[in-house]
Amino acid sequence: MTALRARHLRLVPVVAAVAVAVAGLLGAQAQAAEEEEHDPLGYVIDLAAVEDPESVADGAELYLTGCVSCHGLGGVGSPRGPAITDAGAASAHFYLTTGRMPHAAGPDEQPVRKEPAYDPEEIEDLVAYVASLGEGPEIPHVDLAEANLQEGGDLYRGQCAACHSATGAGGALSFGQNAPALGEATPVQVYEAMLIGPGLMPVFGPETFSEEELNSMVRYVEALQDVPDPGGFALGRVGPMPEGFVAVIIGTGAVTLAAFLIGSRRHGEAEGDSEPVRPADASEGTGR
Numbered sequence: 001m002t003a004l005r006a007r008h009l010r011l012v013p014v015v016a017a018v019a020v021a022v023a024g025l026l027g028a029q030a031q032a033a034e035e036e037e038h039d040p041l042g043y044v045i046d047l048a049a050v051e052d053p054e055s056v057a058d059g060a061e062l063y064l065t066g067c068v069s070c071h072g073l074g075g076v077g078s079p080r081g082p083a084i085t086d087a088g089a090a091s092a093h094f095y096l097t098t099g100r101m102p103h104a105a106g107p108d109e110q111p112v113r114k115e116p117a118y119d120p121e122e123i124e125d126l127v128a129y130v131a132s133l134g135e136g137p138e139i140p141h142v143d144l145a146e147a148n149l150q151e152g153g154d155l156y157r158g159q160c161a162a163c164h165s166a167t168g169a170g171g172a173l174s175f176g177q178n179a180p181a182l183g184e185a186t187p188v189q190v191y192e193a194m195l196i197g198p199g200l201m202p203v204f205g206p207e208t209f210s211e212e213e214l215n216s217m218v219r220y221v222e223a224l225q226d227v228p229d230p231g232g233f234a235l236g237r238v239g240p241m242p243e244g245f246v247a248v249i250i251g252t253g254a255v256t257l258a259a260f261l262i263g264s265r266r267h268g269e270a271e272g273d274s275e276p277v278r279p280a281d282a283s284e285g286t287g288r
């Protein structure tokens, strides 16, 4: 084998790694697009499962491993977490699909949005179990056909912007807590947040607002999400995780390539002197 071919062979893993990364990114994007198409409102779960006794039983088991340490047997609460007997399907669905639960930090820390810890079927079961514990709000039926964008904008500026900012970028509150940015919330999650008032957020329930007004606010938050990003490179709006991922891939790719070029230059210089065992020679030897 010539030194040149050996050098090209050494590029193979680099090219393969980049190809895998690009395929992965395209895959993630395709998956996100497919989810948007089949589940544009972000239900994630099959709503019929919430009433299914089998889901309730499966959820009870998951609860015993993932939740009981903080919320107590039967959801009665403990010093580490509040009672959730009357939290309802809407609250369980919100907290599980936004990844806020299971809570990672202490009871005084604000739970944050993250990748959900459970898959859709497990979320289905846990929601069914929490809903079975008492009387709480149901998962809302979002109806954007009922929404009025202009009314939604007026309501948003009056009711939400003080905490979440006029653009939905979020902002700091007292007690070291913050109103999160609204860029990732699905329509169902926005509606649920209004129904349950998580953490320091007040409840904007059906006692105060009509269904049409609630849908209009959901619609307006969705419209805010479509405003072009104020900074940075949106990458088809796959979200911050893949963007970081791409930065890492391009960054490591460039560094690897630079290292490779420097390395092969050195090798080229060294080739004049006779080097007893170079890696390429060794592999050729075992290949015979």
Ligand code: HEC
Binding pocket: 063, 066, 067, 068, 069, 070, 071, 080, 081, 082, 083, 084, 087, 091, 092, 095, 101, 102, 103, 104, 105, 106, 107, 108, 109, 110, 111, 126, 130, 196, 198, 199
């Ligand atoms: C480490 C402790 C901890 C674990 C584990 C935990 N939680 Fe929580 N949970 C909390 C705390 C603390 C809060 C209150 C958070 C807040 O400020 O909003 C909370 C809030 C909730 C709420 C909202 C309560 C309400 O009044 O609407 C629900 C629903 C909930 N948790 C469900 C779950 C489920 C289901 C699990 C298991 C998958 C779980 N939690 C695991 C600590 C925990």
Ligand code: HEC
Binding pocket: 098, 100, 110, 111, 112, 113, 156, 159, 160, 161, 162, 163, 164, 173, 177, 178, 179, 180, 181, 182, 183, 184, 185, 189, 190, 191, 193, 194, 198, 199, 200, 201, 202, 204, 217, 221
């Ligand atoms: C008093 C401040 C305050 C007001 C007013 C308020 N929110 Fe919130 N909102 C919060 C806080 C705090 C959280 C995070 C709760 C937690 O700790 O889990 C939140 C969370 C949310 C989330 C979840 C975001 C995510 O990505 O998980 C949505 C959606 C939301 N709010 C929408 C609204 C809408 C719509 C309005 C107006 C109808 C509104 N909020 C009014 C403080 C507020």
